[in-house]
Amino acid sequence: MITFALAIVLMLATPGPGVLSAAGVGAGFGAAAGLRYVAGLCIGQALVYAAVAAGLSAFVLDTPWLRLTLMALSFLYLLYLASRIAFAGAQVAFIRSETPPGLMAGLLLQPINPKAYAVLTALITGFPLYENAYWSEVAIKFVILNLIWVPIHVVWVLFGVSLKRLNLSSTAQRAINISMALSMLLVVGLAAWTLV
Template identity: 30%
Template sequence: MSVSLLLPMSAFALAASISPGPVNLVCMSSGIHYRVARGLVFVTGATLGFIALFLSVGAGLYSLLSLWPAFEVLLRWAGVAFLLYLSAKLALDNGRLAQNFNARAPGFLSGALMQWLNPKAWLASASGISAYAGANAEHTLLFAALYLPICWLSLSCWVFAGAFLKRYVANPTLLVVVNRVLALLLAVSCLFIVLD
C-alpha cells in the first residue's frame, strides 16, 4: 500500500468521526450527565461497533443491502426510532445531574448498537471503503486500523466537551434547555435520514 494513502485515509476518518452526528451528541450528553469514565465506555462501544460495521461493509455487506431494499428501509426506520427514543429521553430529562453517575448512562452495547443504526456510520463506511480501499482486503484492514484510534479520540473529545460544559450548566433550568437543544438536534437528524 502506498504511504501516500495514509494521510488521506486519516483525514477522512477524522472528518467523519469528529463532525457532529447522533453519536457525537450522545457523547456530549454523557459528558454533561455522567462521569467522563462512563462516557468513555460508550465511546469505546461506539468505536468498536463502528469498526465492526466498517469491516463488514468492506467485506461486502453494503452491496447485500442493495439486493434487499426492504432491509435497507427497515434499517433506516430502526435508526430513526432509536434516535427519536434517545431524543425523547433527553427532552424529558429534569435537568438534575445524577448523584449516582453510573445510573442510566449509555453503555458499551448502546454505543455499538447505535453505530449499526446510524446512517452517518453506514455512509462513512461505504464512501470511505469505495474511495480508499475498494475490494482490497489489506487496504480495508489498514484503513480500519487507522480509523480505530481516530474515531475513539474524536468521540472522546465530545465527552470531554460535555464535561467542560457541565461546569456552566449545573443549574437544572439551564441544563433542561441544553438537553432540549440536544434532543431537537437529534430529532432533526432524523429528518435527514427520512428525506435521504
C-alpha cells in the first residue's frame, strides 16, 4: 500500500489540467470558489474512477473514433485554457470570467481530462493489493487515492490564492503564465501519447 500511495503522489506531482485549473480558480476567484471547483473535480474524478474500474477505459481505448473524439475535445478545451494563461499578459490570471467556475465546471472537466484516464488506469491495473478480490481492491485504492488527491488539489487552490496576493514584477507574472500554459500542453501531449 505504501508503494501505491507513493505512486499516487508521484503521478499527481506533475501538474495536470485539474490542479492547474484549480490554481487558476483560486487565483481568479478566491478560496471559496476554488474549493467548490475542487468539489466538482472530486465528483468527476470519482465518476472516471468508476468508469475505469468497470472497464470503460478499455472500451474507449479499443474504439478509435471514440478515443479520438475524447482526445480532440480535451485537447481543444485545454489548448483554449493554455492560450488564456499564456496570453494573460502581465497579470497572474489563469482563468478570466465574470463568474467563477463552480462545481459543475469541475465535474465536467474530469471526463475529458486525458491525464485522469491515464493515471487512474495505471493505479487500478497496477500495484496489486489483493489477489482474487478486485472490487475490494478498487474500493481500498479509491479511499487511499482520495486521501492524497483531495489535499493536493486544495493546496493548489491555496497556491493560486497566494499567487494573487503576491506583488510580482510584470516579467515574473508573464513567466508564470507561459510556464503554466506550457506545462498544461506538455501534460496533454504526454497523455495523448500514452493513450494512442
